[in-house]
Amino acid sequence: MSEPVVREAGHPPVTAQADTTSNPTPQPQNDAKNATSTPSKGKPKLSGVELKKLKQAEKQARRAAQKAAGEQLQGQQKTPPAKDGQKQVPKDDKSKPLPMRRRPSNPNVLVAKEPKKDTKKEPKHANLFFGHLYNQPRLHSVVGASKDVHPAVLALGLQYSSYIICGSTARMVSMLVAFKAVIEDYQTPVGTSLARHLTSHHLSPQIDYLRSCRPLSIGMGNAIRWLKDVIIKIDPSTPESEAKRELITDIDNFIRDRVIAADQLISDYAAKKIEPGDVILTYASSSIVESTLLRAHLDGISFSVIVVDSKPLFEGKRLARNLSQHGIKVRCFSYSGAAHAVKDASKVFLGAHAMMSNGRLYSRVGTASIANLANSNSIPVIVLCESVKFTERVALDSIVGNEVAPAEEILSERERQALLPLKVNGEEEAVTTTNDVWKRVEEAKNLQLQQVLYDVTPAEYINMVITEYGSLPPSSVPVVHRLSTNA
Amino acid sequence: MAEGTAIATPGLSSFLKSLKTTPVEPSVAYLISLLKRRQIRNSRQCAVATTALLLRVVGEFKGKDSAKLVERIRQVGRRLTSAQPREVVVGNIVRRVLGLVREVVEDHLDAETNATSDIGHNSQPHNDSLSRPTLSSTISTFSPLKHATAEPLDASTHQSETMSDSGELPKRPGLLTSHTSYVPSSSAPLVNSLFGLFSHPDTPSTSNTPTGHQSPDNKGMLTSLNLERLADFSNSKFDVKAEVMDGIRELQDELDQSDDLIAANALDHIHSNEIILTHTASTGVQKFLLTAARKRKFTVVHVETFPHDHTGTHSVLLTGKNRDHSGDSEEDSFKPLRAAGIQVVMIPDSHVFAIMSQVNKVILATHTVLANGGLVAASGARMIAAAAKAHQTPVVVVSGVYKLSPVYPFDIDELIEYGDPGSVVPYEDGGFVDLVDVENPLYDYVPADLVDLYITNLGGHAPSYLYRIVADHYRTEDINL
Known part of the structure; x- marks a missing residue:
């Protein structure tokens, strides 16, 4: 239930500011600075609308300052008014045109760059299919992060946004590990209890930061919900050190039970599904599929693997390399060769980002086509998924809920190079650097590049879902989800 | 210019240029090497190169024996297709040229038998009515056209379409029984185009074919018609070679115009605010x-x-320009x-x-269309x-009709080409x-x-109908080269 609140605070700029309430004096200053920086930016063309906005911002700052002053007395009651202040700021933000929106949070370094970028990107935001999913750009630096964010989390966020840590299980586990560090370094302020303060004040900025680096995966969401539940249930009378210790062991146990042991069980079980002579097709890279294949290989079953890979992440390549280094015979296809790959396969193993409650599989974009091809070739499609990644959410198509990835990732360096000699507008000079190529593509009128990270595979293409509870048809996903969350 | 060709990378344009000066045999060898090295690829380029080469082959052919001509074309065709069996279009073009030769010869023979009684138009009806029953029962691919050619003569007028329609009525059933699926789609435009042909008997047929946006129905048919007409008018100095060359030139026109003719259908298939998905850099689709x-x-x-x-x-x-086709940049450049x-996504x-x-x-877009659809x-x-x-x-x-192949895909893997894994x-x-x-x-x-x-x-066309178009364009005796 706390989820919506967190989401509310999800505007990283605003939260970043509101969270400075712990030392209330700098906040008004901050706001004032931002307020003044706004006119200085927009001075040459200070329109009526902007003046109004400026006034609003000033009012906002004043109000916040008053509130902060009031709160100073009773630290415990800080939360609700601060939230209130937050809520108003975003509302105010919404009335502003886009270029202004993200400004307050960013320190001046970024602000200087921002307007230029935004004017260029604005037409691109009128995105045909995924327009509703563009709410904020991905953060690629620690600049602008709230000062409450723990260094471990800061590092993790960057690893998320650069796909160094990729894959929903890896992201979830790494997040929990980082949270262990956060909890370890946490000290309950005087006058409040750990159970009440930790979640809303200390954990939520971390989560917000992570979210601004890359939207949370469903597994991460589940883990966060679980963690909050655990924290809330801590008896306020327990001493802080003990509570922290308990929490950390809880997290360890969670990782052990729900991920490590579950993976073990699943790979044990799924490896049995591999028969000698099988050709296992897999798409992109899933840690659980990888461990299953390795397990089967160690069991001495002779089989070969086909890895289908896709732009732009090329995760399959990593998987193919790992498997082949273990001596498994691997063939690798690019995505357009998928039809040929499926034809040669005898079973399809897929990893999951999440299993939806309507039995659909939410996984790396491209999975659905593979499953579709496999289904039409009557090849069994087996999904391996820990029950942590089950969700009560449902989805019918891949458009409504998805994660949009930056479009510039589509054009790799090599592809840009290939476009260098291109003359776009007839006599125009060919560009010299690959960055210019991208600029040209980006500025091209009526041309959009779009990229999302996931798609939804219809349940009818999935023959079996293997979880730590056993193997089940996709229609049983909601049941297992209830089972695993109530247990 | 000469220097330019020397420097230019071998490809379609360099081949076409060299074709003008080089004798036939080296040209055949050159095309074979280009095909083998994949310096000419894509259906259209292969088709253009093959037609150009065959035009030369026929042009240089000495002697009047059509059987030898067929054998010669066949032999060249065999060499070309074995050089690059996966470019099915090469084989298609060869088969069509072979069909052309056969047709010219058969028409000539036909015309001669017809002409024995009298060259006058009035004799035609009797002849026609006599021969009709047998013709309609045979499943000769071009038989409907033979009827069609006869009809205007039958009515012995060149203007009134109504006349020809009424005159046509009694014959309709015969056509319908033999080619049920064929008639509704193309009989009416055919009559139109026939009128076009016969009202201006002296205009070159090439100018006729492109005009018919409403009657682009059957280029191959028109080819045969024109040839027949030529045979009719000039059977005294009958020359297989010249007619076949004319036919090949029409084939070239067809290659040139097929994109535009296809594009003419666009408005029938795309309505406003549609979202259309396509792939590859195909000129035709663009x-x-x-x-x-x-x-x-x-x-x-x-x-x-x-x-x-x-x-x-x-x-x-x-x-709007495919960089890969640098050769024919002028033709390929469009906005x-x-x-x-x-809006492109x-x-x-x-x-x-x-x-x-x-x-x-x-x-x-497609590389080859197969007879099974x-x-x-x-x-x-x-x-x-x-x-x-x-x-x-x-x-x-x-897809252009030239991509339509009579090959039946018994072994699909044979048709699949594998490329450089380095790009993966x-x-x-x-x-x-x-x-x-x-x-x-x-x-x-x-x-x-x-x-x-x-x-x-x-x-x-529906995919299930393609076999019929294949039958219209290729002779069964040519399917195995």
């Missing part, structure tokens, strides 16, 4: 969409076709779709299924078509390339049941 873009606003989702055609796709989207005010191949729920129509297209096509099928999205294939995983990644088999199939076979409609320069 022209098709551009024609529709003149009148309607729609959105195009372009799949990138990584790794073998993404650069072409990118450059087509940006500039990009986005300049025509069409490019997506990676993996996104097809995710986007498909929003797409109204899928338009595929299936097609060979750039890889990824199968996946796209399957996704479209799953979403009940119609799949339209745009670069060779710099030595450890990887050593351990993993990297495969890069260039083509996909798309079975007929995934395709809803074919649009050729003859109009739109």
